[in-house]
Amino acid sequence: MGCFLCSDGDPSAAKSSPKNTRKNNSKNDKSHPSSDNSKSTPTTEFKKDNPKDSNQSSVANENDDKNKNKSPDNKEPNKAKVRTFTYAQLVTATNNFKGAYFLGEGGFGKVYKGKLEDSDQIVAIKQLDLDGSQGIREFVVEVLTLSMAEHPNLVKLIGYCAEAKQRLLVYEFMPFGSLEDHLHGLRLNKKPLDWNARMKIAAGAARGLEYLHDQMNPAVIYRDLKCSNILLNREYHAKLSDFGLAKVGPLGDKTHVSTRVMGTYGYCAPDYAMTGQLTFKSDIYSFGVVLLELITGRRPIDDTKPASEQNLVTWARPLFKDRKKFYKMADPELEGKYPVRGLYQALAIAAMCLQEQPNMRPLVADVVTALNYLATQKYDPLVHPVQSPWRSRSRSNIDQGGGVSP
Ligand SMILES: Nc1ncnc2c1ncn2[C@@H]1O[C@H](COP(=O)(O)OP(=O)(O)OP(=O)(O)O)[C@@H](O)[C@H]1O
Ligand SMILES: [Mg+2]
Numbered sequence: 001m002g003c004f005l006c007s008d009g010d011p012s013a014a015k016s017s018p019k020n021t022r023k024n025n026s027k028n029d030k031s032h033p034s035s036d037n038s039k040s041t042p043t044t045e046f047k048k049d050n051p052k053d054s055n056q057s058s059v060a061n062e063n064d065d066k067n068k069n070k071s072p073d074n075k076e077p078n079k080a081k082v083r084t085f086t087y088a089q090l091v092t093a094t095n096n097f098k099g100a101y102f103l104g105e106g107g108f109g110k111v112y113k114g115k116l117e118d119s120d121q122i123v124a125i126k127q128l129d130l131d132g133s134q135g136i137r138e139f140v141v142e143v144l145t146l147s148m149a150e151h152p153n154l155v156k157l158i159g160y161c162a163e164a165k166q167r168l169l170v171y172e173f174m175p176f177g178s179l180e181d182h183l184h185g186l187r188l189n190k191k192p193l194d195w196n197a198r199m200k201i202a203a204g205a206a207r208g209l210e211y212l213h214d215q216m217n218p219a220v221i222y223r224d225l226k227c228s229n230i231l232l233n234r235e236y237h238a239k240l241s242d243f244g245l246a247k248v249g250p251l252g253d254k255t256h257v258s259t260r261v262m263g264t265y266g267y268c269a270p271d272y273a274m275t276g277q278l279t280f281k282s283d284i285y286s287f288g289v290v291l292l293e294l295i296t297g298r299r300p301i302d303d304t305k306p307a308s309e310q311n312l313v314t315w316a317r318p319l320f321k322d323r324k325k326f327y328k329m330a331d332p333e334l335e336g337k338y339p340v341r342g343l344y345q346a347l348a349i350a351a352m353c354l355q356e357q358p359n360m361r362p363l364v365a366d367v368v369t370a371l372n373y374l375a376t377q378k379y380d381p382l383v384h385p386v387q388s389p390w391r392s393r394s395r396s397n398i399d400q401g402g403g404v405s406p
């Protein structure tokens with residue numbers, strides 16, 4: 001939630017980009033509405049956020065009664081299970097939003113851990129920043145989307161509070177926080193994620209995306225896939241969160257949805273950033289960035305690196321073409337503890353997702369099949385060889401040159 005214009009055509013947007021750190025990813029980085037008119041270039045024209053600008057409804061458009069009452073398999077929607085809370089209940093749950101209960105902050109507002117008084121359930125409570133320039137619309141889309149959705153790889157919305165100006169969302173608590181926390185060192189005493197956990201997380205996130213694309217009715221384009229929106233429980237079971245930017249996919253024989261370019265710099269598909277034409281393949285590109293982030297441990301945009309390495313995808317493209325260089329893409333924090341064949345296969349999936357041409361990117365179902373397989377191929381450093389740069393170059397049986405073609 002609370003992302004910003006992801007087009008790189010707008011320098012001001014790029015400057016205020018969070019560069020994928022949660023600290024920077026706070027209120028300053030909120031989405032700036034851009035033109036929703038597909039005829040104009042979204043990178044150059046901006047106008048006020050106006051839902052009517054879009055020729056396609058948000059995933060749970062407040063005006064779309066049909067959407068409100070549909071569930072993925074035409075059963076009763078999950079909506080009945082979403083509770084409403086009074087503000088007082090959430091004040092009690094968080095001990096008046098005590099600093100010690102603070103979990104993090106994004107574009108929507110602050111997130112606190114809380115305990116519901118009536119059930120003792122531990123929850124995460126996200127409070128809309130009342131000074132923010134947007135959020136109400138995201139709040140509504142989030143509540144309605146998650147009311148219609150139910151899947152083990154989507155975070156569960158327990159309820160919400162809409163009292164006077166207050167807007168709060170109450171979620172199941174995810175004890176391991178976000179994938180971004182794990183990959184980019186924001187957790188104290190964190191242990192680097194091992195290869196098996198990374199593949200498990202990738203497969204789980206892909207299954208969540210598959211649910212949105214292939215099982216929800218109407219199908220949903222997520223638009224905000226990134227590491228900070230992948231939450232983890234203790235077993236590294238991944239759940240997607242933050243659906244405030246989600247959109248209903250193209251209907252009828254349409255191939256895309258024309259919309260404002262929103263998302264996060266570094267994750268946004270170039271075709272979507274340039275044209276404002278949103279497709280399911282825009283999400284696949286973002287997924288490719290996440291997978292590459294999982295493999296390399298690098299941020300999508302990192303201005304602390306030399307210029308040629310600041311953009312993760314730009315850095316990776318030439319390496320994808322030469323298998324002899326694949327080892328360079330493995331996160332050094334893995335300390336060589338990864339399967340060479342698994343690395344090759346994971347990079348091949350990432351490269352396919354990151355194809356410049358959207359129609360060359362795979363469907364999410366194929367990504368799920370491939371990653372489910374990879375996640376079952378457990379790597380054990382006590383049994384399998386630990387890689388080192390010279391080993392990867394000289395001894396790998398798959399390391400025969402060639403590459404994967406993005
Ligand atoms: N359900 C949850 N359980 C546990 N921690 C959570 C939960 N939801 C959010 N958090 C924590 O709060 C932080 C902020 O989340 P939030 O979704 O508001 O912002 P973000 O994803 O970092 O940024 P953005 O606004 O760009 O989406 C997360 O990084 C995570 O650590
Ligand atoms: Mg988030």
